[in-house]
Amino acid sequence: MAHLFSRRRxxxxxxxxxxxxxxxxxxxxxxxxxxxxxxxSVNTAYDRMLIASxxxxxxxxxxxxxxxxxxxxxxxxxxxxxDYSSRMIYRINDLDGKFFDGDADLPSYKGKADKEAIxxxxxxIYEDNYNGVPVRVAALFQPVVTNxxxxxxxxxxxxxxxxxxxxxxxxxxxxxxxxxxxxxxIVSVTLYVVRRALQPVDALxxxxxxxxxxDLSPVAPPMAPRELQPFISALNQLMxxxxxxxxxxxxxxxxxxxxxxxxxxxxxxxxxxxxxGDAPAQEILQEMSGTVERxxxxxxxxxxxxxxxxxxxxxxxxxxxxxxLARETAVDLSPLIAEKDxxxxxxxxxxxxxGHPWMIGELISNLLHNAIRHxxxxxxxxxxxxxxxxxxxxxxxxxxxxxxxxxxxNVFKAFSSNVSSAGGLGLTICAExxxxxxxxxxxxxxxxxxxxxxGLNALVHVRAVMS
Amino acid sequence: xxxxxxxxxxxxxxALLRALERRGFQVTHCGDGISAxxxxxxxxxxxxxxxxxxxxxxxxxxxxxIRSQDIGTPVIVLTARGAVGDRVVGLNAGADxxxxxxxxxxxxxxxxxxxxxxxxxxxxxxxxxxxLRFDRGSGAFYCGDDPLELxxxxxxxxxxxxxxxxxxxxxxKLFRLVFPMEENTQLEAIEVVVHRVxxxxxxxxxxxxxxxxxxxxxxxxxQQGGGD
Numbered sequence: 017m018a019h020l021f022s023r024r025r026x027x028x029x030x031x032x033x034x035x036x037x038x039x040x041x042x043x044x045x046x047x048x049x050x051x052x053x054x055x056x057s058v059n060t061a062y063d064r065m066l067i068a069s070x071x072x073x074x075x076x077x078x079x080x081x082x083x084x085x086x087x088x089x090x091x092x093x094x095x096x097x098x099d100y101s102s103r104m105i106y107r108i109n110d111l112d113g114k115f116f117d118g119d120a121d122l123p124s125y126k127g128k129a130d131k132e133a134i135x136x137x138x139x140x141i142y143e144d145n146y147n148g149v150p151v152r153v154a155a156l157f158q159p160v161v162t163n164x165x166x167x168x169x170x171x172x173x174x175x176x177x178x179x180x181x182x183x184x185x186x187x188x189x190x191x192x193x194x195x196x197x198x199x200x201x202i203v204s205v206t207l208y209v210v211r212r213a214l215q216p217v218d219a220l221x222x223x224x225x226x227x228x229x230x231d232l233s234p235v236a237p238p239m240a241p242r243e244l245q246p247f248i249s250a251l252n253q254l255m256x257x258x259x260x261x262x263x264x265x266x267x268x269x270x271x272x273x274x275x276x277x278x279x280x281x282x283x284x285x286x287x288x289x290x291x292x293g294d295a296p297a298q299e300i301l302q303e304m305s306g307t308v309e310r311x312x313x314x315x316x317x318x319x320x321x322x323x324x325x326x327x328x329x330x331x332x333x334x335x336x337x338x339x340x341l342a343r344e345t346a347v348d349l350s351p352l353i354a355e356k357d358x359x360x361x362x363x364x365x366x367x368x369x370x371g372h373p374w375m376i377g378e379l380i381s382n383l384l385h386n387a388i389r390h391x392x393x394x395x396x397x398x399x400x401x402x403x404x405x406x407x408x409x410x411x412x413x414x415x416x417x418x419x420x421x422x423x424x425x426n427v428f429k430a431f432s433s434n435v436s437s438a439g440g441l442g443l444t445i446c447a448e449x450x451x452x453x454x455x456x457x458x459x460x461x462x463x464x465x466x467x468x469x470x471g472l473n474a475l476v477h478v479r480a481v482m483s
Numbered sequence: 484x485x486x487x488x489x490x491x492x493x494x495x496x497x498a499l500l501r502a503l504e505r506r507g508f509q510v511t512h513c514g515d516g517i518s519a520x521x522x523x524x525x526x527x528x529x530x531x532x533x534x535x536x537x538x539x540x541x542x543x544x545x546x547x548x549i550r551s552q553d554i555g556t557p558v559i560v561l562t563a564r565g566a567v568g569d570r571v572v573g574l575n576a577g578a579d580x581x582x583x584x585x586x587x588x589x590x591x592x593x594x595x596x597x598x599x600x601x602x603x604x605x606x607x608x609x610x611x612x613x614x615l616r617f618d619r620g621s622g623a624f625y626c627g628d629d630p631l632e633l634x635x636x637x638x639x640x641x642x643x644x645x646x647x648x649x650x651x652x653x654x655x656k657l658f659r660l661v662f663p664m665e666e667n668t669q670l671e672a673i674e675v676v677v678h679r680v681x682x683x684x685x686x687x688x689x690x691x692x693x694x695x696x697x698x699x700x701x702x703x704x705x706q707q708g709g710g711d
Contacts, residue, residue: 312585343653346697350651354692354702362696398695 027217031210039202047195054187062180066154067139070173073106074158077169084110084160084169086117102179105146109170111160122146122174125155150177216240220248232259272318279311310440317441320378324445327372328452335481336373338408339364339401345380346399352388361398367408369478371453379449382442383412383474390416390472397471408480411473418461418469427459446476453478484599485509487528489519489545490561491537499532502588508595516540523549523556530599532591533578535562543576550577557598561586612648613688613703617641626687636661637680640673644691644701653698 077086086108107118115124123144139156152175157168220237234252237244283304290300342364346353353360369376380399387397397414419427428447450457455478462470486503490496491514503510511527513519516539523531535542546558560578574581580594610617616625624631624641633641639661643652654673661676662668677699681691690704 308585343697346694347651347653350694350697350700351649353651353694354649354700357692360694360697362694364696 028210028214032206035206036203040199043195043199047191050191051184051188054191055184058180058183058187062152062175063141063154066141066152066173066175069104069106070139070154070156070171073108073173074156074169074171077108077158077160077171079160084108084116102176105151105174105176107170107172107174111169113170116169118172122151122153122172125153125170125172127155144174146174146176151175152177152180213241216244220244232256232262268321275314276311276318279307279314282307283311314440317445321441321445321448324375324378324448324452327375328448333370333372333453335368336371336376337366338369338376338410339366341373341376342380342399342401342410345377345384349381349384349388352385356388356391357394358388358391359394359396361396363398363400363402365401365403367401367403368481369408369453369455370481371449371478375449375452379446379476380410380412382446383410383476386442386474387412387414387416387472390414392416403480406480408478410476410478413462413471413473415471418472419459424459428457450476450478455479484530485511485528486595487519487522487531487556488512489514489516489531489537489542490534491515492534495534503592503595506592514538516542516545520545520548523554524552528556530595531556531558532595533558533560535560543572546576546578557601559591559594559598610645610648612645612701613690613705615645615684615687615689617645631683631687633680633683636676637683640676641680641701644699648689648701648703651694651698651700655698657698 073086077084079085105119105122107120107122107124108116109124110116113124123146125140125142127140139154141152141154144151144153154173156171158171159168216237216239220235220240223235223237232255234255235248237248240248286300286304286307289295290297290304294300342362346360346362384399391397391414395415398412400409400411400413402409402411428443446457455476457474457476460473460475462473464470484507486508488496488499488503488510490499490512496512496514500510500512511522513522514537516537518539519531519533519537520540522528533542533546537545540548542560542562546560549556549558557579558577559580559582561582561584563584579598582591582594609619614627615631616627617623618625622638624633624638640657643657643660654670658668658670658673661673677691677693684690688704689701691699691701693699
């Protein structure tokens with residue numbers, strides 16, 4: 017049955033095939049057996065008449081002066097002719113087995129009288145040919161009174177088979193017509209019921225077909241049966257997710273294009289200024305190089321954010337070693353740490369969380385990047401990974417200027433701050449990744465005893481799993 | 484040295500042509516995959532700089548075609564895609580190196596020279612950091628012209644660090660290299676070796692920086708902006 021599903025056959029065809037074919041098969045077998053049974057009954061009835069007639073002829077045989085005599089009222093046979101469509105023929109052999117009376121064209125019975133039998137006067141029924149016409153014959157060894165107690169005359173009565181076959185044909189056709197009618201009824205009822213049952217599915221399909229491409233509102237087909245409800249609600253949930261995603265992406269594209277246009281505008285200004293000779297070429301080119309650098313960072317972050325979205329959509333999560341990922345990320349960023357001569361410290365236990373390794377690496381990388389950027393030369397910063405019971409904590413700390421409360425509000429939202437100057441989309445990427453892991457992220461200023469800001473703590477909390 | 488530049492963007496080609504010629508290379512430019520394939524088959528260029536997004540025959544397919552025909556010309560792949568996945572695909576297809584756009588001209592220059600060196604076997608086999616020099620041929624470290632006296636463990640450690648100057652090497656990795664098959668030695672033993680190497684590097688201009696909890700990196704003290 018599995019292959020039927022795998023070939024994406026329609027439910028309609030599937031139901032029809034599996035309801036109708038067993039019934040049809042049953043009807044065919046049933047018709048055949050019904051026909052056979054009826055034919056047998058017919059044969060039995062006709063054979064009884066043959067036997068009765070052969071006995072009645074046999075009863076009329078007698079021996080007179082040692083010679084076989086028969087006084088047959090031929091009309092008697094007509095009693096047994098059920099109608100005029102079939103003929104009765106008889107033949108009598110005398111005690112020596114020679115033709116005695118009747119129709120010599122009827123072949124003589126080849127069997128022997130069972131003289132040893134206790135009851136020899138049993139009629140045999142068999143089929144034979146009479147002038148090329150198939151006949152059914154009853155043969156009887158009729159004992160006659162003679163000196164030889166075992167002398168018997170052979171009496172045969174034959175009947176042509178037109179009658180029987182006509183009857184058989186009649187029965188056959190009647191059976192066939194009845195069963196065919198039954199099959200037609202079953203097929204039409206099944207077709208009707210299946211179509212009725214699948215009507216809501218068709219209605220739903222039509223509703224979806226008629227929609228414009230951008231219509232992602234919930235579907236509500238009228239009179240949807242209970243079985244279809246889970247499907248419809250799943251569909252509506254999908255629609256809602258798509259709508260959210262589409263909204264998000266439209267906003268994102270608009271913002272991104274705007275943000276990418278900014279460095280282009282800056283470049284153009286710098287370039288025109290350079291061409292007019294406002295400043296030495298070397299100076300202008302240096303400025304342009306900085307602008308391009310920022311635009312590149314922004315474009316990379318946009319790609320990174322798109323990749324986060326893409327991986328999120330796939331939804332595959334695995335057990336990740338937070339400590340190991342932090343170590344790898346720190347190694348990757350070590351040239352930047354060395355460049356600013358920073359005092360770096362990593363405290364990373366092996367702690368496991370559910371997530372995507374690339375995303376977690378990206379999260380740590382973004383936070384560490386920010387920390388490196390905001391820490392003054394030869395300042396201190398570090399990464400600490402720890403766990404309390406079942407919560408893993410990722411802390412990235414720096415000794416920078418901290419963050420003011422106002423900026424804290426919007427720092428995770430895309431394009432809220434001036435991207436070309438600040439860390440750009442780094443924290444937006446972090447927020448997106450954290451959200452996909454059902455984790456939380458917060459930024460807190462670290463304050464010394466005198467209330468002065470010492471630096472910033474970026475904290476991520478996520479559920480830890482057993483390794 | 485002759486470079487075949489396969490790139491369809493006119494502005495990019497012009498800029499690269501100018502920059503590479505200025506740096507002393509002879510450059511042939513080609514704007515599509517099919518003519519690039521025939522030129523590579525004809526043996527044009529000692530090295531190919533290949534953009535992946537080119538018309539005619541996609542860069543990756545071009546790469547597979549020339550590699551399947553056993554043409555060993557070194558290829559540096561350039562692409563706008565920067566994801567790690569593309570990098571792996573590119574390198575698997577037979578690229579010798581990979582640069583994501585936008586890239587630094589100096590970086591491209593360095594990679595081209597490295598590949599050509601590797602091919603012509605003209606590698607001087609020397610790695611430098613400050614005045615510290617590692618001669619891969621003899622396996623010896625020098626400060627200027629004076630050989631540096633190092634124990635085998637110190638030598639192994641410094642060799643691992645100078646392989647990637649400015650880049651951290653984890654403590655665990657160093658430990659496995661310096662103390663192979665020693666199960667009873669503590670991880671901290673590496674610190675003793677580092678301490679001794681530091682002393683010997685005093686006059687070389689190179690120094691070992693500690694990233695606590697992570698590892699160590701070798702850097703040129705002179706290149707530190709705020710370095711002393």
